[in-house]
Amino acid sequence: MEILAIVFTVIVAIEHIYILWIEMFAWETAGKKTFKGALPEGLFTQTKGLAANQGLYNGFLAAGLIWSFLIDDPVWSFNVRVFFLGCVIVAALYGGIRSSKSIILKQGLPAILAMVFVLLSKYL
Numbered sequence: 001m002e003i004l005a006i007v008f009t010v011i012v013a014i015e016h017i018y019i020l021w022i023e024m025f026a027w028e029t030a031g032k033k034t035f036k037g038a039l040p041e042g043l044f045t046q047t048k049g050l051a052a053n054q055g056l057y058n059g060f061l062a063a064g065l066i067w068s069f070l071i072d073d074p075v076w077s078f079n080v081r082v083f084f085l086g087c088v089i090v091a092a093l094y095g096g097i098r099s100s101k102s103i104i105l106k107q108g109l110p111a112i113l114a115m116v117f118v119l120l121s122k123y124l
Helices: 002-025 030-034 048-070 074-098 102-123
Strands: none
Touching: 002 030, 002 048, 002 074, 002 102, 048 074, 074 102
16 A cells, blocks of 8 residues: 555656646747647737746645655645645645646546545555
């Protein structure tokens, strides 16, 4: 269970590093491909600053998850990991409701699986 918890948490962290990269550094190239149809073509340039800000927040989520692996105290490591996975899950649910249902699957599902395995590895 512990290995699955680690693997899925790392997947979520990597996913959010990738989102950071798209939103902060590749909004007008990879962002256009990733969010094709979500925004009119001309808005990518105009929303570059907003996307970069969102990317920064995704980076904070990834940093929190990575930090959870660097904490020596197992109780605090668990608490930090659960907190940041919870943040990702809430953000995915909100994004799925307000923006695109696919966000729940693409971002929410890996985080939910990570959370389940983290909790199972702690309590089983």
